[in-house]
Amino acid sequence: MLKTIATKVFGSKNERELKKLWPHVDRINSHEPEMQKLSDDQLKGKTVEFKERLEAGETVDTIMPEAFAALREASVRVMGMRHYDVQMLGGVILHKGAIAEMRTGEGKTLTATLPVYLNALAGLGVHVVTVNDYLAKRDAEWMGTLYQWMGLTTGCILNQMDEVERKANYACDITYGTNNEFGFDYLRDNMKFKPESLVQRGFNYVIVDEVDSVLIDEARTPLIISGPAEGDTGKYYDANQVVVKLQADAHFTVDEKDNHALFNEDGIRKMESLLGVNNLYDIENIQILHCLEQALRAHHLFKKDVDYVVNDGQVIIIDSHTGRPMPGRRYSDGLHQALEAKEGVHIERQNQTLASVTFQNFFRMYDKLSGMTGTAETEAREFHSIYKLDTYVVPTNKPMVRDDKNDQVYGTTKSKFTALLNEIQIHNKKGRPVLVGTIAIETSEEISAWLTKQKIAHIVLNAKYHAQESEIVAQAGRLGAVTIATNMAGRGTDIILGGNAEMLAKSDMAKDPEADYDELLHKYEAICAEEKKKVLDLGGLVILGTERHDSRRIDNQLRGRSGRQGDPGLSLFFISLEDKLMRLFGNDTMKRMMKSQMEDGVPIEHRMISRAIERAQKAVEARHFDSRKHVLEYDDVMNKQRTTFYALRRKLLYGKAREHLFERAEAIAQAQVTEYLELQKPEEGDRSRLAESFRSLFDFDLGDAKITETTAEAVLEHVKAGYSEKWDVLELPSEVVEDHERFIMLYVIDQQWKDHMRTMDSLQDHVRLQAYAQKDPLTIYKRESFTQFNELMDRIDEEVVRMLVHVQPQIRGESINRMKQERAREEKAMQLAGNRDEEGEDKPAKPKPVRRTEPKVGRNEACPCGSGKKYKKCHGRNA
Template sequence: MPAFVDKILRAGEGRILRDLTKIVALVNAQEARFSAMSDSELRGQTPLFQSRYADGESLDELLPEAFAVVREAGRRTLGQRHYDVQIMGGAAMHRGNIAEMRTGEGKTLVATLPSYLNALAGRGVHVVTTNDYLAERDSEWMGRVHRFLGLKVGVILANMTPAERREAYAADITYGTNNEFGFDYLRDNMAWSLEECVQRDHFFAVVDEVDSILIDEARTPLIISGPADKATKWYVEFANLVQKLQRDVHYEVDEKKKTSGILEEGVTKVEELLQIGNLYEAANTPMIGYLNNAIRAKELFKRDKDYVVMNGELLIVDEHTGRMLAGRRYSEGLHQALEAKERIEIKDENQTLATITLQNYFRLYDKLSGMTGTATTEASEFHQIYRLGVVPIPTNRPSQRIDSPDLVYKTEVGKFAAVTADIAERYRKGQPVLVGTVSVEKSEELSAFLRKAGVPHEVLNAKHHEREAAIIARAGVKGAVTVATNMAG
């Protein structure tokens, strides 16, 4: 971020924190009153707040009491009392900001504060997470606070029916992933009648790991496809043909932009292999699409990184979450080209019926907020695209984490050997270790190094997603070593 932009965006930081500190004092002043109440009296505050809101009192005016009620409910249901800094984070999010809170500061608990307060308006609150596991976990775990206070909590999961989704969206607070919310919006826009729609208002959203969802994945298009033409023999033909072409001789590739282009020598070679006179004749136009997809499949999409093959099916791996996207397919013939490359059954082609980017979807909300451990570096983008401010929240206690400088190795083998030696030493001390890797392929390569070194470990990647909860539950025990892709969150 340019220094002058950073200076402008951070200019009001001290004033904002002073305002939030005043809110904390107001919430603290209510604590004794609510802690003296019985469970039924505390639960009875929710309809009172709703009635006061209906009579014209604003959510801002209700905030001190509502936050104090949630704090007391958290203490009674979870045994966790919101710290003052967590109250600050909740107030910042209620105001439509991003609360930047360090890892371990309890962001998940913080989300209960603005969620409860805004749910009092009766228009529904969406709590957005990066994966189904977290959505389901948080709806159960944090949902206990909301249910204790008389609110309905729903969760949207990938395998739900429209009726189940409709019921979940009708709840006061709905948990789900960015993709599920976005695809439901697209499906609603394709519905023939209002009765078929599942979503209601886009009133208020709390986005967890907001930098990942609103910046890293912002331009990712969500696409709903329908059947088009039957798959043809040309996918296999071109999958074989491109094996006879050489990179930088017959075609060029830009890995950063994920694009490829055929060169003059390549055109000549293809015409020779296909025994046609001119590749660019009108009659041969479809061949160019097959050729480009075959080259992209060969050079730009790697097995166990961009996709996995399981039980004869090619499944996309989400580059941001490391998870398999069951039921999702690449469009414009690319998925068929990959199936041909992997020598598995080629399914019929599809066509785009509806599409929206995550950026445009989240701009539909009347009020948007988020939380993350790292947002300051993207503060200017959040402001320009979403009109969101970033508020750094102080830690509850001084951080004891040590951030070491990067170590750079000449070769990947050297790097993996050094990482393995470090893990082995920590394992012998009984220290639990979590190792992050960039892909399924790399997680399995490191796993092989650890096996060779005799270090027992678990691997959490898209291939082992069904054991996710069990692996995560054990990850912090003495001597546990867990190798994970970014699906571990």
Template sequence: MLGALARRLFGSANDRFLKGLSSQVAAINALEGEVAALDDTGLKARTQAFKDRLAAGETLDDILVEAFATVREAAKRVLGQRHYDVQLLGGMVLHKGMIAEMKTGEGKTLVATLAVYLNALTGNGVHVVTVNDYLARRDAEWMGNVYRYLGLTVGCILHELDDLQRRDAYASDITYGTNNEFGFDYLRDNMKFRLEEMVQRPFHYAIVDEVDSILIDEARTPLIISGPTEDNSELYTKVDRLIPKLTAEDYEKDEKQRTVTLTEGGVEHIEQLLIESGLLTEGTLYDIHNVSLVHHVNQALRAHKIFTRDVDYIVKDDKVVIIDEFTGRMMEGRRYSEGLHQALEAKEHVEIQNENQTLASITFQNYFRLYPKLAGMTGTAMTEAGEFADIYKLEVIECPTNKPVQRKDADDEVYRTEREKFAAIKVKVEECFQRKQPVLVGTVSIEKSEALSTYLKQAGIPHKVLNARYHEMEASIVAQAGRPGAVTIATNMAGRGTDIQLGGNLDMRVRQELAEITDEAARAERIEAIRSEIKVDAEIAREAGGLYVIGSERHESRRIDNQLRGRSGRQGDPGASAFFVSLEDDLMRIFGSERMDAWLQRFGIKDGEAIVHPWMNKALEKAQQKVEARNFDMRKHILKYDDVMNDQRKVVYEQRREIMNAPDVQSTIVDMRNETIEAMVTEAIPHNAYAEQWNVAGLHTEVQNVLGLDLAVADWAKEEGIADEAIRERITQAVDEKMAAKDQAYGADTMRMVEKSLLLQLLDQTWKEHLLALDHLRQGINLRAYAQRDPLNEYKREAFELFSEMLGGLRATVTRVLAHVELRFAEPQAVPQPQMPRNITAMHPAFDADELEEAGLALAGGEERGAGNVATLAPPQAQAISRNAPCPCGSGKKYKHCHGRV
């Protein structure tokens, strides 16, 4: 109560912050006349002037007012759009590294130009992150006109681009792209062999559009680059056939947590089925040697009992395609991990693709925390303000609308059954259709949108259904959803990126209807006719009450409901919204009161009647808050575990960059060799141990295996008064002499290249194996809770031990490989250079003797295979060829890029 009184007297913290920016808005407005008086040349020249001032020591804040005034004038001249004062406020919020919450239709895309231009003046690059390729391409072209007019370069990252095109796009002052493309490029860059092959520049500043969708909704899904493992498709198929034979008593399903587990009776039943099918040959299901079988059974059970076709995924072109639960879009190229996707493929009887092993991964949370300065914009962020502050240290500022919101939000209508609810929605849509009021109906799944579509077809109401289709089609359907009498059914409206304007969208109609008209006069005449039509249609829609938004059920997150509701009432337009809920909806069934149905019946609610009361709204809001809190805890829990891996990831990626940046890595190799020798000697000759306790034979064997040296270690140990330090020095001297001889034989430059290439490849190989070990550790770590131990602390401790072992193993492997490597020079021939793959694939497989021989190479010795032997590609006269000379093989490439490439 006191807080409410204080806010009334002094305003909220949000209001006070915005009030503090009002003086700068006034200053920008004061400059408008002066900037407008400049000709095009004078306006464009301001960009270089700003850069010169920054180079002279001024800050971005010093030039903010003038830069914003420049962008506003450029937008007026290029786009015919002038930034409102509230949009200037939004631009300042973005520049300060905060999240700007701006209602739908307030022009967030235009707002971003202010902060993007200002921060791009530093020359360090600005990333604008969108939710799909269509929006990235559209915004880069649309807003790119403003930037290019002012002399800045603009790039756009799309899925089909190769590395050269990506490097050029990232080198631009401003780069548009999706969160997935930015994240995968970061992972791929840290799997490259040369700095010049990397496409991204050091991170500087990013603005995330639809920030709640990317940083909240997708935060539970990590980006993973993986390579294929062995084929287990037959096992998935066999196990899948057994699941339908289980009864309801054989498993327990928790829909809140989306988990399913076998009961004691279910374990006995599945064991019997596995024995009958020949899959379980010895012991019980939970014996250690049957761990793989348990994994397959659990994933098949989840696929059948938790995941639903046309809700969680669809089957298209003989593939299981994931459906994004927040946008209803198909997520092409995304696959569930840990064998779940294969279990779904077996369930739907489509081709089962191989499981994958993780080569590199990162969560969006940790990726976006790499940016020194981060900002975001969306229509709905205040409900998640706590999470943004906790995870990303981002403050949410609610920006006012340019015109007061006129939308009328009705109380929820609660029905007993879904049938009654759909019937009520049909009646409401019919009413709106008859008075030519445009209607947008939001659903939470494809299944529900198709069910509603059937109801409307029966009533003879023409409508369009928007779900899991191409973004361009989405844009055209959404853009025309404001025409009089238009009825649109959409599976979620988050991140659609297109405004619903009453009367229709001029630009979209021009693009669709006038694509083939080339005559300028005819085109201009037709555009004017369309503009007049839209003006008339907009007035009809306004008189009918504006856009009526119907929610067919409450989503788990209030934010998603608010996004749907916010589509109506843009820029002061009239509008209305209402949510229709039934007790059979997932949210009500799982999280609502179990006694509500009996309560409604007791009060005499008849068939087809609804209960409408503000108390019901509050009850639903509390149910949503419970779900949101649970989801936040899940995301925070995942982040705590990923933070452990993230610390290790940073160390490994930083080491890779240092290795690639160094002229050679000889000193690193020598250090690794000395540490390996130190570890070998310490293990065989413990500190302060008597000579008779020394494991001399073991040390001799280890020296032979790792260093390839047959040294008289046993004789040394018999010498009077010899200590472990002397033995260590003799071993070190012997191996140093061996490596010096290799330098002499093959050339120091060649050996430096071999060392650098090998170190990178072996680092990648050991990191990949380490990620697999962490995956296995993560899967079983929760069981430690039964022993009264904190799983997270146990994970941190064991992950650190695994990382230390990985580094020790890397040192030993690098030392062993270089000690044993023998180089032979093959006859010159053109060897095709491998391309960096764009898709999910293993980047750097270990060397294999057969593959090298096929490429015209030979291994000396030939007894060992794999990473223990490496051949360097070079013609016989390698020693005499300059690195920059043309290669003798005739390929036309420089020698260092062809047969001189390691």
């Protein structure tokens, strides 16, 4: 009560924070008249002036008002688009290193140009992260014209680019790309053997588009580069054949709420009988037991066309929040293999982790992180807790007039869909565009089948039709359009009432390249304008939800497709008590009360019910947050080790391997001698162990020499002399020797790191069992991993010294070449990592496109020959 009164008097926290930022917008606007007076050359020259001022000691904060004003004026001249004041406010928020929540259609892409331009002036590079390659390429080309006009370079990282192309694009002032590409390049760079092979140049400032999708939804799964591991995939087929013969309750229990499926005693006995084994929990049966557990999960917790689809003999995961397929991503720990066995497709081998990082720890490496989305406020707690990011809700440019109806709740799924389909018919007869949002492919296809039966023209967008995404979304606002979409998160394309004239013209050009684009565009602009007027008169776009998603954000993203830039619209969700969210998380008292008042086919519609559903969603969101936080707690431990190891690797990559060898040899010898001398009564066995260690590590024969403080010095002199001599006799150029030394050293430490990663994976599996003994698994994991890492660093030192001291540098021999051949195979796998799954399974590389070396001549442009004719009427006639 007091909080409500305080909010009415003083405004909400968001309003108070925005009030502090509005003066920045006033200062930006005060510079607009002077920018408008500048010539094009003078305006372009502002970029040079800003850079000089930064070099002279000014900061990006002090030049922000002028830089924002300059870029706004450039946008007006180059693109015909002037930033609204609310977009300026969004730009200030992004520059602060915070999250700007801006409604769909408010122009987030244009807003981002302001902080991108400002921060790129420092010359350290700015990254803009999008959710897919299409948007990265589109935005880089679209906004790149503005940046280039102002004298800045723009690059784009795409999946199939090679190392040279990637390096060139990272060297640009501004680089667009997906979170996966940036993350995989970070991992690959930390597996390189030559400094010149590195593609990234640091982590200065990043803006993440659809920040909730990237930093929350996709952050549940780490990026992993893997190599093939040993294992028999046949066990998954065997496990699958056994599990299908079991019966629910009699042999196992399923808990959908906690996402668990567990065998009971009868189930264990049944499986032992089917497999012909005495004890499934015997150590020799541990692998088949694991396969059986994953097979049970695959059959009873993962649904085809909901959690995954099967395309071209492959099981492809569906992102539960965006509805997009994720080719190349795979479930870990054998679950994906279990799904492949379930669907009867080829089972890919499990892999061993070579390198991994969570998105949380990757993006926290940037000096400044910011993001934008249409829906972030519901996850503000997680953004602040994990990323230290504040969330600001930016007001809309025009008032929001969309009518958000209360949920209609039905007793059964059947009555819910009857009402939904009736609602579609009503609006379709009027010609009002309808967007139906589902959370599963099977639901969208059921609705599609009914609409087909009723002869209602419609189009479906789900993971099966992902390729046509932008075209489908762009035309969802046309007169009479009915679009069925599975999860509308982060589509990156606005629904414009009346349709998108540009996309319609491009679609016709794809069918008939001989057509005149300008004529088509003019035709469709007139058609879309007329349709828009009719759609506005009908009340705008209708949003119909088939059920509530686990996350309020996804529901808000669906709603946000209507009511763009002050347009009218309507949103309504249809819910049944049989929906998963209601069934698992709904309040039992509320459900009993509702059932007692329900008539068949008659909905209950009340704000109290909507609030109850929202509480259920909050409960699910809290569980998901705890789950992601749990994953991060474990990765934070690993991240400290990863940072230390990668720092060592960079030191060796850029430093002198020989100096490092001598430094570590001296440290090891000194430590061993000191340990021996500190023994109160050294025995013969102690001396023998020391002598054996000297022989093994340093190729040094201790003999009968007395062990004193100077023994370590003698060992080091022996190592220096012997090591230098065997390389000197080859009379190779110093850079060739350094290259071989560096390669051997990095190869050795990488092998140790891979073994350590495997150990850590096993340790994590082991400590989870400690929970059954009422012990904290995380505490045990931290303690054990600390010990394991210290042992790793000691082992790295010893193995590096042993390998370099004993290696025989015969360049035409086997010792180095064999390692380089093995490394070449790993590098090939690394190049494919962008096509990889969660476990890194190689995917076939796409053919590399032929690149044009000269500018392309448009078919409607003047022919370069000088005839005065259009190209298509002259030399392009047969092209």
